[in-house]
């Protein structure tokens with residue numbers, strides 16, 4: 001409190017009203033600025049028309065194209081012929097049937113994922129969802145329901161919205177497959193997966209996902225596509241798929257925006 005308000009109590013309500021007015025004006029001015037200023041590219045901060053990524057940064061994204069592992073969607077350096085699986089699919093087969101990703105998880109992809117997740121750049125979701133719908137066309141074809149990987153309510157509270165839900169909504173619009181964000185629940189808050197080993201990640205999310213009795217009857221016999229932003233080891237998606245298969249889903253596939261791809265090892 002400054003000296004003036006302290007010495008003249010009668011002036012306080014006026015001052016408070018003035019401060020309120022000023023606050024409202026500032027708010028309105030900021031809103032007007034938001035409308036007047038063009039959207040900036042989420043990656044290079046250059047003004048961009050419409051959606052949040054400029055043409056240059058879009059071209060830098062590493063889209064995943066065939067040939068890739070039909071099971072995990074991991075890109076192959078060369079085409080080994082039809083139905084050849086990746087080493088990962090043979091060594092560590094996940095509970096889900098197939099996974100597809102729009103792009104490799106690199107610097108540009110990470111900028112997009114972080115902007116959507118932590119910086120309220122929900123304007124990115126339609127474009128990211130469109131690329132995902134394209135990458136997951138064969139998964140979405142004949143699918144019954146889209147289920148986003150749920151956040152625990154405590155984390156959802158802090159972040160205000162679920163980025164996987166935002167992507168799933170965009171894919172629903174693209175594909176016409178119904179989004180159901182209410183069927184799968186995260187019943188246990190889990191540690192962040194960042195920095196954990198493959199085994200630690202798996203045990204961290206074990207038993208973290210559940211379906212209510214009502215949700216189970218809705219999932220039974222249906223083909224589910226799980227939606228998430230990034231696939232790293234796939235432990236979270238695997239735990240979700242297990243919960244859905246226990247509820248007798250007929251098939252669970254996985255569609256993500258970006259997946260971690262090891263750089264191809266040099267041939268021996």
Ligand SMILES: [Zn+2]
Pocket residue numbers: 041042043044045046053054055056057058
């Ligand atoms: Zn850019």
